[in-house]
Amino acid sequence: MAKTKKVGITGRYGTRYGSRIRKRAKVIEEAMKAPQKCPVCETKVAKRISTGIWECKKCGAKYTGGSYKQATQPGLESQRIATRVQRELIEKSKE
Template identity: 40%
Template sequence: MVKHSKAKKALKGLGARYGIKLRKQYSKVHFTLKEKRTCPECGSQNFGRDAVGIWSCKKCSYKVAGTAYDIKL
């Protein structure tokens, strides 16, 4: 019997296309972009990306500029 791991490192939908190096880079960026973040002002979990480099909180409307896929506060 095969044991399945709980943490997935690969994305579905890409298949065997584009090469392993690009798939790994894409999955790293994707998981960095989609992880949960806390708002530096109110502390809620509703802090996310609005556009490239613009991050905002849906609860307190706090906006900050950062990098494209991650925020460094």
């Protein structure tokens, strides 16, 4: 199949579903199919296996994340809060 210039990965939809929806799908699907950074070995070879499940092709680590991206905004926020709370508990225990 020939490569398309403008529509990219959403060329398979043809003229169906409307241009706005196809453009939104293009952004999501390109981000989903792009190589992601593995949190274990730090290489950009992690791929999506199924909804929310990601696997590193180099080290074989499997982990969960977002449906279309490796990490979601709420997930990153909760991780940041948990790290801060843990750091505060360590500081209190030292006092």
